[in-house]
Amino acid sequence: MIIGSGAGGAPLAQTLVQAGHEVLMLEKGPLLRTQSQSPDGLSDFKRDELFATGAEKRLKVPGMANIGESFFSSHVEPDLNDEPHVYRDTDGRDRATIEGYTAQVVGGGTQLYGGVSLRFTPDDLRLATFNAGRTDLRDDPRGEVEREARDWPVSYDELEPFYSEAERIVGLNGTRSNQEKPASAEHYQPPLEPNPISKVVAAGMDALGMRRYRTPLAVITRDHAPSGRTVPADHETIKTAFVNRYGDALGLKSNTWVSILAPMASSLNFELRANCNVTHLESDGERVTKVHYRDPMGGRRVVEAGTVVVACSAIESVRLLLLSGAADLGGFGERIHSSGLLGRYFLTHCFGGASAIVPERADKSRTLDSDWATDHCARAEWVREQGLWAGGAIYNNTSDAALPISLARTWQAQDMDNIWKGYLGDTSIVGPGFEDYLDQNFGRRVSVSFMANQVAQPDNRIELHPTVRDKWGRAVAYVIKDWHSHDQALMDVLADQCGEILRRGGEGVQFSGQGSVGGQVSRIANHVLGGARFGTDPKDSVLDPDCRAWEFQNLYVADGAFMPTSGGANPTLTIQANSLRVGRALLGRL
Numbered sequence: 001m002i003i004g005s006g007a008g009g010a011p012l013a014q015t016l017v018q019a020g021h022e023v024l025m026l027e028k029g030p031l032l033r034t035q036s037q038s039p040d041g042l043s044d045f046k047r048d049e050l051f052a053t054g055a056e057k058r059l060k061v062p063g064m065a066n067i068g069e070s071f072f073s074s075h076v077e078p079d080l081n082d083e084p085h086v087y088r089d090t091d092g093r094d095r096a097t098i099e100g101y102t103a104q105v106v107g108g109g110t111q112l113y114g115g116v117s118l119r120f121t122p123d124d125l126r127l128a129t130f131n132a133g134r135t136d137l138r139d140d141p142r143g144e145v146e147r148e149a150r151d152w153p154v155s156y157d158e159l160e161p162f163y164s165e166a167e168r169i170v171g172l173n174g175t176r177s178n179q180e181k182p183a184s185a186e187h188y189q190p191p192l193e194p195n196p197i198s199k200v201v202a203a204g205m206d207a208l209g210m211r212r213y214r215t216p217l218a219v220i221t222r223d224h225a226p227s228g229r230t231v232p233a234d235h236e237t238i239k240t241a242f243v244n245r246y247g248d249a250l251g252l253k254s255n256t257w258v259s260i261l262a263p264m265a266s267s268l269n270f271e272l273r274a275n276c277n278v279t280h281l282e283s284d285g286e287r288v289t290k291v292h293y294r295d296p297m298g299g300r301r302v303v304e305a306g307t308v309v310v311a312c313s314a315i316e317s318v319r320l321l322l323l324s325g326a327a328d329l330g331g332f333g334e335r336i337h338s339s340g341l342l343g344r345y346f347l348t349h350c351f352g353g354a355s356a357i358v359p360e361r362a363d364k365s366r367t368l369d370s371d372w373a374t375d376h377c378a379r380a381e382w383v384r385e386q387g388l389w390a391g392g393a394i395y396n397n398t399s400d401a402a403l404p405i406s407l408a409r410t411w412q413a414q415d416m417d418n419i420w421k422g423y424l425g426d427t428s429i430v431g432p433g434f435e436d437y438l439d440q441n442f443g444r445r446v447s448v449s450f451m452a453n454q455v456a457q458p459d460n461r462i463e464l465h466p467t468v469r470d471k472w473g474r475a476v477a478y479v480i481k482d483w484h485s486h487d488q489a490l491m492d493v494l495a496d497q498c499g500e501i502l503r504r505g506g507e508g509v510q511f512s513g514q515g516s517v518g519g520q521v522s523r524i525a526n527h528v529l530g531g532a533r534f535g536t537d538p539k540d541s542v543l544d545p546d547c548r549a550w551e552f553q554n555l556y557v558a559d560g561a562f563m564p565t566s567g568g569a570n571p572t573l574t575i576q577a578n579s580l581r582v583g584r585a586l587l588g589r590l
């Protein structure tokens, strides 16, 4: 049984189904069909899904510092009043948020993701070795960076065949040359023409001697045999099908529903139950025996467990395990807490970048989001020269403000907490100010982002909130997280690199600023990782190298929770590759 149908759940399901095993997949969210899958030809996805479900609401969760604030419910996230995440803010007060929910829908976060599908570097998987004995690390007065760094129990070479297989089955476009990540097979489809606005990024990277490549994106540009999908004859049309943060009505963005699950949906040994919310697991000693869930009508159901794979995205997977432990303290609880580490070492990414206004307007409704990437700042020599513990990927975004109608409400917003704020506090965005705002943000703004490893810290953690309950009476996830001083140093260096790219972008480019998420605890972000890290020592990890919970014979975690370090790139391709690897390990045991 697999719980969750996103990046962690689906590839593993495919491995087992293709090998002839019976797989039941329980998914909390609904199944949203593409145009071609729907009998009336209309996609279940709407372009305004972040705001889709009705009028403005007020937060009513007792005890929250943001009680009474307004929000718009989305049809791919829980209603905040029903099931929020709670984070402890810099002022020590608790706030409710939908941050950290990737998307509660068949396909999970891959339905809304930007599709940036980069591999991690070999060094990302061996940061303890890379940093051993170093005395040159910036802003690390207590030596925590080296102390907390962990090598993954699998090497890049061991993971590599699964990266290649993930790239084949998911369906990506991009280019390989100039990447710092070795590959044994080539499955990229050719990229489309870059958006004209990206030429300043190409010019800046070239001026700085940064070897660039076309960003691998999970969007098919040619017919894709593994999933049976076909593309429109006019390839430029593909650009209108896909936008970061939105579901793709055409099914060309390679979310796990269209690329992996739909093609096997009619297999007799596979059953997908959507709108089924798993509430807790039950064990009998070292075996999980039952999985409890709510069916689409809210009724309580129980299924007997064979092998159980949890893949609810890191925060919700940890929450599910914590809730299962709380329901059976002496049994499940004692086993799952044997290392004392469940929930600890929660990670996101060091993230930030720079933006500029370019002289010529571009049509950003026709975009595949990210055109150019560079691994320049992931190279070991560069990382050492800068006194950093790890590097990161840099790539540009074109679609960050591509859809004026919805995003007009999100003045300067790239994350969901800000979306609540809309125009609050900026009364200049009316009349001509509004026209200028649209002109600058939606036609002429270009940004360059970095994505890099966050320092692992035991106190960054997921707990069960002591008082806030979801609408079924279960404790909600409580996210306690801060940045390390080395994180801030790393973000400053990388933001500066992004700024340099734009400053060298050519004549007429107006640099408008750079920054990072450092200092913003509220930005829990879309990349939720760690909390149940894998390793070789049961005292130092929650999962064994095959992502099996140490104290259970038949319990696996296959989403981003397994990561002991968060990698210098967007995580989903690595989650998918690892899911295939865990699936292969499971085949040997079933």
Ligand SMILES: Cc1cc2nc3c(=O)[nH]c(=O)nc-3n(C[C@H](O)[C@H](O)[C@H](O)COP(=O)(O)OP(=O)(O)OC[C@H]3O[C@@H](n4cnc5c(N)ncnc54)[C@H](O)[C@@H]3O)c2cc1C
Pocket: 003, 004, 005, 006, 007, 008, 009, 026, 027, 028, 029, 101, 102, 103, 104, 105, 106, 107, 108, 109, 110, 112, 113, 114, 115, 116, 117, 118, 244, 245, 246, 276, 277, 278, 279, 311, 312, 313, 314, 316, 320, 526, 527, 528, 558, 559, 560, 561, 570, 571, 572, 573, 575
């Ligand atoms: C707007 C946005 C943009 C992003 N862009 C990128 C990008 O460009 N590149 C990249 O690499 N990553 C990106 N991400 C992140 C990416 O979506 C996640 O890394 C990835 O989906 C995580 O995989 P997962 O398996 O951990 O969780 P998910 O893919 O989210 O899957 C978890 C699934 O479990 C289900 N579930 C949760 N709880 C339960 C329960 N109790 N019972 C049953 N089912 C449950 C959920 O409904 C969900 O479908 C983005 C995310 C967002 C939101």
